[in-house]
Amino acid sequence: HDREKREFAERVLGADEGPDFKRRLLLFISLRKRCFNCGYFENQIDSESMLIICPVLKKPICYTCKRSDAFKLISATSAARKYKVDKKDVDMLHLPYLDVPNPYYTALKMKLYYEYMIVENLRKIATWRQFKREKQQAMLQEHFRARSQAKIDDRRTKTLFAIEIQFRRRGSQISREDIMSTYVQHPYMQRFLANKLKKNLAEVVAMIDSGEADEIEQALAKVEAKQRQKKLGGSSSAICGPSKDDKAEEKAKKKEKKKKDKDKKKKKRSTEEKAKKLAKKSRKIHKEEKTKQARKELLRKERQEPDQLELSHFSNMATASCLHSGPKSDLNMPSRD
Structure with a gap:
């Protein structure tokens, strides 16, 4: 390619120009006359050029590359x-x-x-879509959180006003700050505001006044602490490995499970056997009923046959008597003459 460039420069550039001008012109022409993809260099004049400047890429490209599947x-x-x-x-x-x-x-x-x-840029599109999805989910979660918080705040203000009205009806003077600190911010009242209690506001206020709510909260705190300790104990046993008691418990559980499985299998077998016996019995009964019906039909046919024979005999006798009596009656009849 360098030899072709040199020959092209010697043919196009004159000897009168300076070396700096020649070098710059050679650089410009070499950049314009080389395909950026396949490296094809052209040493022909522009009218017969196989290279074009791509308007999208703004680079010289040959027709073969431009028409290929790559572009x-x-x-x-x-x-x-x-x-x-x-x-x-x-x-x-x-x-x-x-x-x-x-x-x-x-x-x-x-x-x-x-x-x-x-x-x-497909990877960039995938990352952008994932970012968009995560952003939408975060916005939705924030919206739901804000909405639930707004509901809780609204309920808290309504509760505050309801307690204040109740105290004023009783005639006792108490400020809103005292109501907020004593009643509204109480943990038991917070449970009521979060819809975790099946009680009305008056009952909750009465329990806070009597001190019953504090006892309930202490008991609940103890239960939660025990549950937390159990969880921590389970995690520590998982780290240190199961103890002998745990192994014994596991064995006992496995035995109980095996017994239960055996009982289930026995019950299943007994039910299947019972179903088979019932099916066999029903088939036998059905068969007996069929045989009884067949016998009844045979008896009915046997009874009908002699009656039909008697009827046919009597009909034959009647026809014979008619035939014999007909001509005799004609002879015995007196003549009109």
Whole structure:
């Protein structure tokens, strides 16, 4: 390539120009006449040039590289459909593009990007989408938290006013600060405000006045402390390894589990056997009923057959008597003459 550059410079540049001018001109021409992708260098005149300056990349590129699959152009919608991303995410990258006439909307233009640029930025799109999703989730959580806090604050103010009205009805003078510190900020009242108690406001206030609420809170605190200790003890045993008592308990649990499984299997077998016996019995009963019905039908047919024979005999006798009596009656009849 260097030899071709030198020959091209010697042919184009004259001998009268200075060396600095020649060097700069040679650098400009060599940059313009070399494809940035495949390194193809051209030593022909511009009219027969195989190189063009790409308006998107702003670099010289040959026609073979421009028409290859590596430099395929694609729209944002097609890229979104192909790589399963959002069209807005592709536009968000602010990649260089070509403005071409839109085949669907003639009044608008269509942006075409180089596909390899979108492929290179797919990871950036994925990180951007994840950040967007996390931000939306955080905003939703903050919104729900603020809404629940607003509900609690509203209920607290209503409770404060209700207690103040109740004390004024009784005739006792008490300030809002005292009500807030004595009643509203009490842990038992906080449980009531968080909908954890199935009691009304008057009962809660009465329990706070009598001191019963403090006893309940102390008992609850002890239970919570015990649960915390159990959790810590379970974690320490998991770190140090199971003790002998734990092993014995595990063995006893396994034995109980085996017994339960055996009992379940026995129950299952007994139920299956009972079902089989019932099915066998029902089949036998059905068979007996069928045989009884068949016998009844045979008896009925046997009873019908002699009756039919008697009827046919009597009918035959009647026809015979009619035939014999007919001509005799004609002979015995007197003549009209």
